[in-house]
Amino acid sequence: MNYMPGTASLIQDIDKKHLVLLRDGRTLIGFLRSIDQFANLVLHQTVERIHVGAKYGDIPRGIFVVRGENVVLLGEIDLEKESDTPLQQVSIEEILEEQRLEQQAKLESEKLKVQALKERGLAVPRADTLDEY
Template sequence: MNPAEQAPQQDGNALGAAAAPSHGAPQLPPQMFTTAAQLLDLTDKKLMLVLRDGRKLLGVLRSWDQFANLVLTETKERYYVDVPGSQPLRKLFCDIPRGTYLVRGENVLLLGEVDLDKDDESPPGYEEGNIEEVFAIQKRLENERKKNDKTKSRKAGEFWGGELEGSGEILF
């Protein structure tokens, strides 16, 4: 074999080695890992969840699955209310114990880890209120909001000439 015939083989081998596909699937950096497996680091930690319907839950994440369905223990539902008619404006919160809670993954809007060093403090700008008082204010405000939403929906339907498509209850 003459040297001219060997040169292309050597160049081909050199390029082939450099451009050869690596073995196995390419690895993504950890910050790109966006599946439910990210919950692994949050297992057995205290979390606060905001659900699509506006509820806020505090609890310890015990288990989860590939759909991000969550099992929380020692769960508390937290309510925040502004006391209407109070001068200066009073802001109250309360935690209602709910026990073990199963949350369907598609209902989670936001979740975050609770800083245990600040967990015993009241949220900034809020004072802890009586559960019955805060719950009653919350229900009254929710009923007023639903009534206003119905009125707005009816007026919009009259303006646009009929019922609006998907004019069910507003989530927030």
């Protein structure tokens, strides 16, 4: 096989099932239908997978266009090993509630951390003032 530089090497992955991790932390799973030189992706039969602890839920998203700059990781899913997971699949409603509770607990933890630092005379810059990149 000839070496192809950059995203051209992904042409052989067209029509295969892939997991895509986005910059905002979301995880997408779908069939790669198209890719260009900027790593822009078109995914088909896409689901957004939400993980919380040992549980996960899939939200159907259909056709999904992802701008290349938002892709952190792209990997092919081995269809034979896909069902061999220690994670438990739950309903969309249940995983969204689990995610909400996890985010709430994280927020409470952050508040306690900021309070403890403040008591020691230290300040933490607010997240919205930091550069996201």
